[in-house]
Every structure is written in structure tokens, then in C-alpha cells.
Amino acid sequence: MTKISIRLVSVLIPCVALITACNNNKSGKESTKAVLDTVSLSNKNFALAYQDGDKIVATSIDTMKQISFGGASDPAISPDGNKLAYTLNDSVGNRSIWIADMENKSQGKLQVNSNNYYGAVWSADGSNIAFSIFNKNSIWKIGLIKADNSGYIMLDSASKINVYGPAWKNEKEIIAHDLDNLYTFNLAGKLIDTKSIKALIGNAYYISSSNNFFYSRDGKKLIFNASNGEVLDGLHDRAEAAYILDVASKKVLPISPKGVHVPFLFVTADDRIFYSGEEKPYTQSKIYVSDLSGNIKTVVDKGTNPTGALK
Structure with a gap:
């Protein structure tokens, strides 16, 4: 299990600064941008982006290099690991998508x-x-x-x-x-x-608007997260899990561990399955990666909503 160290090269721009700037903008339009760190990013080895509380983190797969900033949500790292898309909310409830270039630190809506x-x-x-x-x-x-x-x-x-x-x-x-x-x-x-x-x-699963579906690269499998109606002790909602459907046989198999609640799932174009999951007492979410066979590794000990770059 890999645990993020506080010694990592990272600069966090406080969420308060971003929220204040948005609240001072009476027009309802974003007057500021999230600010990336000032370290050299020439190695281009960012492989994962995820949410950690009120900040977004972009990191190498071994978590030994990362950058972070606050006040944004919905992190989406580009396949080459050089750019990051995120959602910005303004003071009147509008949402928009911005793109940050993590190499030259330019950003645009x-x-x-x-x-x-x-x-x-x-x-x-x-x-x-x-x-x-x-x-x-x-x-x-x-x-x-x-x-x-x-x-x-x-x-x-x-x-x-x-x-x-x-x-x-x-x-x-x-x-x-x-x-x-x-x-x-x-x-x-x-x-x-x-x-x-x-x-x-089949009929055994409950689908919500927040659930996601992904096809494998060869189109033969469908990966998704959903609830099967199970209520886990200590969880205040129906538990969700990650599943793989074999399209030809219509057989559905779980790929997340029993007892883990999986509210978010993302699949890369090279068939790596990233998801965030909570274990009892369901107070903290970890990030896992799995292959199509269900071989699971823990990537980050605290985080949600992961997206991954290509290898």
C-alpha cells in the first residue's frame, strides 16, 4: 500500500483565496483561476488526478511527485499526463470547465x-x-x-x-x-x-445519474458501478460496487472487494480501472486500481474521484 508523504514536492493554493475572489465577482463570472505550483514539471510523469477534500491533486503513479490546488472539483488528467481539466463553481452557482497545462502552467476556460x-x-x-x-x-x-x-x-x-x-x-x-x-x-x-x-x-442493479459505464478497449466488456440494493452497516445509503459485464455471455462479476462502497469509477483507454472506495466505518475513501481480471492495488490512502493518464 502506498501512502502519500508530506515530504512530496507540492504547493497548495488555499481554497479560501479562490472562493473569496469568486464571491467578490458580482457579475457571476469567474474572475480568477486556480493556481498551479511553481516547481519544474519537465519530467511529465503525472499519471493520476483525484480529489482530496477541498483540493485537487495530480500525482505520479508512485505518488512521489505531485502538485495540488484548491477550490476546484472534477479532476480529469489528460492521457499524456500534461494537462488537467477541472470544474470551477462561481458565487451564483454557475459551473464551467477550465484546462490547466501542468508543464507551462497556463490555464484557460x-x-x-x-x-x-x-x-x-x-x-x-x-x-x-x-x-x-x-x-x-x-x-x-x-x-x-x-x-x-x-x-x-x-x-x-x-x-x-x-x-x-x-x-x-x-x-x-x-x-x-x-x-x-x-x-x-x-x-x-x-x-x-x-x-x-x-x-x-439484468434487473439486479440500481442505476443513478452519478454512475458511469465504460467499454474495454476491445469492446467485449462493459465496466460500471452501481448498487445491487445491499445496505452496509454504517453506510447511510445503498452500497455501490464496481462490476464487469462480459458482453457476449452477459455474465456480470464484481471487481471491488465485498463491503467496499464504490461511488466513483473511471477506466483508462488501456483498460486500467481506477475507483474510489470506502470501507467500514465509511469515513474515508481510498483510491484503487484494478485490471480486467480484478487484480486490485491500493494507490492512495485518502482521495476520491480518480482519473488516470495512459501508461
Whole structure:
């Protein structure tokens, strides 16, 4: 088990400074950016990003090098480990996505015509970013934008379908769900496939808008987190776990340990499964990584909402 040391090279910019700047902005627009540290990042070896309380941490996989900053959420590290997307909330409840370059420390807001978009997910080649967005008709949709901040579109924009949990099926397709169906969209924004979630995984699981689905690289497995209705002693909600579905056989197997509550899961394009999980007494979450066979390692002793870069 790897435990983060306080001797790591890290600079934390206090959350208070960021919140104060936002609260002083009466227009409701962000007047400041989260500030990365000032150490040299020339080694480009960041492999993991996660939430630790009120701050975001980006770290090497052995946790021996990290940077952190406060006041942001939804960390999403790019596949090459050089950039970090995060969500910023302003004082009137608006959400927006910013991109920080961890090598040259430049930062910029994604140019999207909305006051509520969050939860960036990078494509495997780092060229595109998908995210959740609330449209003018109060419907949740998936936004798509190029990493150079151009070419924004909203997927399936004309329909009345709410969709949650965007993820990349492959370089040219994005999946999302509406609790009942798993949808596939192409990069032009067209809905190209609909599958019943119950037909895929059966009737034993409860799906919420915060649950995520990911296909393995070969498309033969579906990785997801969900509740099976189990109530764990000491947990105030139904427990969730991480599962793998074999698409051909329709067999579903758990890949998280029994008794661990898994509210967040992320799968890299090279089939590594990162998730945050809580054990009894459910007061602290650890971050784990697993392969498709269920071989699990603890990566970080305290953290939530992990995303990983490619090896």
C-alpha cells in the first residue's frame, strides 16, 4: 500500500483565496483561476488526478511527485499526463470547465455557451473533451469540444433525452445513459445506438445519474458501478460496487472487494480501472486500481474521484 508523504514536492493554493475572489465577482463570472505550483514539471510523469477534500491533486503513479490546488472539483488528467481539466463553481452557482497545462502552467476556460457545464472526459488521443452540459431547455446533454478550445457542439441537441455520465467508447464514439438506456453518439453529435441497460446487465442493479459505464478497449466488456440494493452497516445509503459485464455471455462479476462502497469509477483507454472506495466505518475513501481480471492495488490512502493518464 502506498501512502502519500508530506515530504512530496507540492504547493497548495488555499481554497479560501479562490472562493473569496469568486464571491467578490458580482457579475457571476469567474474572475480568477486556480493556481498551479511553481516547481519544474519537465519530467511529465503525472499519471493520476483525484480529489482530496477541498483540493485537487495530480500525482505520479508512485505518488512521489505531485502538485495540488484548491477550490476546484472534477479532476480529469489528460492521457499524456500534461494537462488537467477541472470544474470551477462561481458565487451564483454557475459551473464551467477550465484546462490547466501542468508543464507551462497556463490555464484557460473552455469556450462554451452555457452557465452550467462540468465533468470533463478526455478522448484517448487527447484531442477532444466530452462533458455534461445543461441546455436551455433544462435537459442534461453531452458537450464536445476540441482540446484547442475550438469546434464546440452539443450531442443530440434537439431531442428531449436527458443523458448522464459521458465516457469514450473509442476515439470516434461517446456513450452516456439516462438510467434506463445506454446511448452511443458519434462525433457529429448523432445518436447511433441505444441499448437497454436491463437487457445488458439484468434487473439486479440500481442505476443513478452519478454512475458511469465504460467499454474495454476491445469492446467485449462493459465496466460500471452501481448498487445491487445491499445496505452496509454504517453506510447511510445503498452500497455501490464496481462490476464487469462480459458482453457476449452477459455474465456480470464484481471487481471491488465485498463491503467496499464504490461511488466513483473511471477506466483508462488501456483498460486500467481506477475507483474510489470506502470501507467500514465509511469515513474515508481510498483510491484503487484494478485490471480486467480484478487484480486490485491500493494507490492512495485518502482521495476520491480518480482519473488516470495512459501508461
